Amino acid sequence: MGMTITEKILAAHSGRDTVKPGELVTVRLDIVMCHDVTTPPAISMLVEKGMDSVFDPDKIVVIPDHFVPNKDIKSAELAKRLREWVKRHGLKNYYEVGENGVCHVVLPEDGWVLPGRTIICGDSHTCTHGALGAFSTGVGSTDLAAAIYSGELWFKVPESMKFVLYGSLGKGVYSKDVILEVIRRIGVDGALYKAMEFNGPVVDELSVEARFTLTNMAIEAGGKNGIINPDEKTLEYVRSRTEKNFTVYTSDPDAEYSEIIEIDCSELEPMVAYPHLPSNGRPAKQAGDVKIDQVYIGSCTNGRIEDLRIAANILSGKKIAKGTRCIVVPGSTNVWRQALKEGLLEVFSSANCFVSASTCGACLGGYMGVLAAGERCVSTTNRNFVGRMGSPGSEVYLASPATAAATALTGVITDPRDML
Amino acid sequence: MQGKAHVYMRDHINTDEIIPARYLVTDDEKELALHAMEDIDIDFVKKIKTGDIIVAGNDFGCGSSREHAIWAIRGSGISCVVAESFARIFYRNAINNGFPVVECKVISKVISDGDELEIHLREGIIKNISTGKTSGFIPLPDFAFEIAEAGGLLQSIKK
Numbered sequence: 001m002g003m004t005i006t007e008k009i010l011a012a013h014s015g016r017d018t019v020k021p022g023e024l025v026t027v028r029l030d031i032v033m034c035h036d037v038t039t040p041p042a043i044s045m046l047v048e049k050g051m052d053s054v055f056d057p058d059k060i061v062v063i064p065d066h067f068v069p070n071k072d073i074k075s076a077e078l079a080k081r082l083r084e085w086v087k088r089h090g091l092k093n094y095y096e097v098g099e100n101g102v103c104h105v106v107l108p109e110d111g112w113v114l115p116g117r118t119i120i121c122g123d124s125h126t127c128t129h130g131a132l133g134a135f136s137t138g139v140g141s142t143d144l145a146a147a148i149y150s151g152e153l154w155f156k157v158p159e160s161m162k163f164v165l166y167g168s169l170g171k172g173v174y175s176k177d178v179i180l181e182v183i184r185r186i187g188v189d190g191a192l193y194k195a196m197e198f199n200g201p202v203v204d205e206l207s208v209e210a211r212f213t214l215t216n217m218a219i220e221a222g223g224k225n226g227i228i229n230p231d232e233k234t235l236e237y238v239r240s241r242t243e244k245n246f247t248v249y250t251s252d253p254d255a256e257y258s259e260i261i262e263i264d265c266s267e268l269e270p271m272v273a274y275p276h277l278p279s280n281g282r283p284a285k286q287a288g289d290v291k292i293d294q295v296y297i298g299s300c301t302n303g304r305i306e307d308l309r310i311a312a313n314i315l316s317g318k319k320i321a322k323g324t325r326c327i328v329v330p331g332s333t334n335v336w337r338q339a340l341k342e343g344l345l346e347v348f349s350s351a352n353c354f355v356s357a358s359t360c361g362a363c364l365g366g367y368m369g370v371l372a373a374g375e376r377c378v379s380t381t382n383r384n385f386v387g388r389m390g391s392p393g394s395e396v397y398l399a400s401p402a403t404a405a406a407t408a409l410t411g412v413i414t415d416p417r418d419m420l
Numbered sequence: 421m422q423g424k425a426h427v428y429m430r431d432h433i434n435t436d437e438i439i440p441a442r443y444l445v446t447d448d449e450k451e452l453a454l455h456a457m458e459d460i461d462i463d464f465v466k467k468i469k470t471g472d473i474i475v476a477g478n479d480f481g482c483g484s485s486r487e488h489a490i491w492a493i494r495g496s497g498i499s500c501v502v503a504e505s506f507a508r509i510f511y512r513n514a515i516n517n518g519f520p521v522v523e524c525k526v527i528s529k530v531i532s533d534g535d536e537l538e539i540h541l542r543e544g545i546i547k548n549i550s551t552g553k554t555s556g557f558i559p560l561p562d563f564a565f566e567i568a569e570a571g572g573l574l575q576s577i578k579k
Contacts, residue, residue, distance in 0.1 A: 024563065038486065041447035049574050067445065074445035124485040124509060140487035140513035141447075142573050150577055154563075188432055189479040193508050222482060224508055277432060364441040364484070385436045385483060387459045392440075 002252025038122030101332025111241030167266030303331025321411030453495025481510025
């Protein structure tokens with residue numbers, strides 16, 4: 001019996017020839033990523049237990065992003081604890097404010113994510129990095145602490161679910177719409193504990209950046225990891241960023257899947273996931289007259305340069321609707337710089353959007369666009385749980401950058417296809 | 421362990437509800453505990469006595485990986501969460517903290533809010549003292565108990 005890409009990577013990193021779903025294995029980690037919310041508690045645990053060491057400083061990448069630039073005194077203290085730890089251990093791979101960004105945008109962008117690697121971070125959206133054929137998953141602070149200290153973690157080998165995305169995407173339909181449809185079909189725990197492997201002609205056609213949006217939201221279906229078999233596009237993306245060696249693993253044709261789900265994406269329309277679950281997707285054109293107070297374009301889901309280009313294309317030469325505010329947050333400093341070069345920041349600003357530097361910010365109700373009770377936001381982010389972006393009385397509607405930009409122009413949920 | 425059941429028989433209670441991100445500026449368990457479950461039940465903390473038990477539906481703890489969710493609940497006095505199923509990262513975090521979690525599919529039929537429960541983790545038994553009924557569950561694997569007995573994952577791997 002063959003193995004899936006996920007099983008092959010886990011086997012190779014646990015000193016085995018094969019692994020089977022359900023087996024407990026201790027996995028060697030290639031990259032341990034750290035941010036400003038879940039890492040300070042991990043550091044405190046290690047110090048408290050007399051374990052304040054790092055397994056390999058070169059394999060630890062530290063990217064503060066959630067509440068930096070510091071949003072208040074307490075978050076300033078978190079960021080300071082992180083910085084002091086970095087200094088104490090001489091960690092070179094540290095991204096200070098001004099060169100940082102949302103960690104899941106920066107990590108692949110700067111060549112840390114390679115096919116075949118194992119990656120963890122104290123953040124649920126770590127599943128993003130599977131788009132390059134890595135095994136990448138989110139953990140809590142205790143796991144993070146154990147990983148920093150020992151360079152390994154226990155894992156139960158997940159069963160794999162295969163998503164075959166066939167057909168081709170119509171105009172105005174993007175990978176965000178695809179993943180919202182996947183989650184609508186299987187539910188927010190439809191892939192609980194499982195590897196979500198995305199295959200098929202639609203995936204082949206997607207750019208690498210657009211693929212990150214698919215794997216990013218694997219956690220929103222309960223998945224342990226999202227993963228895509230590397231192809232030429234993957235290799236080109238990676239080789240333009242690093243000279244390091246890597247091993248490409250791909251699923252065997254006779255690999256075993258707990259389920260194979262086929263989706264014809266040709267019929268897909270721009271989607272909006274209604275409050276308060278990512279699985280509440282409906283076609284944007286059926287929305288009716290849903291008045292929107294705020295539009296948010298950014299995050300680890302849709303804050304990459306291609307996302308900003310799509311939004312800018314719709315907003316170019318226009319003004320957003322009166323009574324609606326639009327907040328644009330480039331996903332990283334590099335994305336911000338590129339958007340500046342291409343004139344996108346000017347397009348946004350001329351349309352009366354508020355453009356900030358990179359941060360997780362309001363995506364998780366941190367700052368820079370928190371919602372009041374009764375307010376509605378169309379957001380290109382990944383979660384629309386109760387209170388996710390602010391007051392428990394606010395509402396978040398998830399959508400693609402195109403749908404978000406179109407909505408900013410009209411002030412009500414809008415199908416972007418007429419504006420392209 | 422024994423405690424009063426606080427039933428939130430809903431699916432997908434997520435970590436943003438268990439401890440909203442606006443409180444993640446601290447990792448102090450006592451401070452987090454003041455806001456445990458706040459976006460589901462504003463009076464939660466007032467209702468809880470040390471040793472009490474949360475009872476919930478499927479996919480408890482989904483969403484963000486924040487371990488603050490475990491700390492907030494534990495800090496509020498909760499001794500155990502019994503749910504029909506758990507989200508993956510929350511479940512892992514619980515095991516790594518040695519915090520008891522029980523997966524039991526039939527709880528909605530046998531436990532009501534306010535019932536007094538007695539839970540035997542190793543044996544896989546929930547005794548509902550209020551009704552006299554007993555339910556079974558599959559206990560956590562041995563390695564989870566080993567982590568708990570060591571005082572958590574970090575103690576168990578310390579060289």
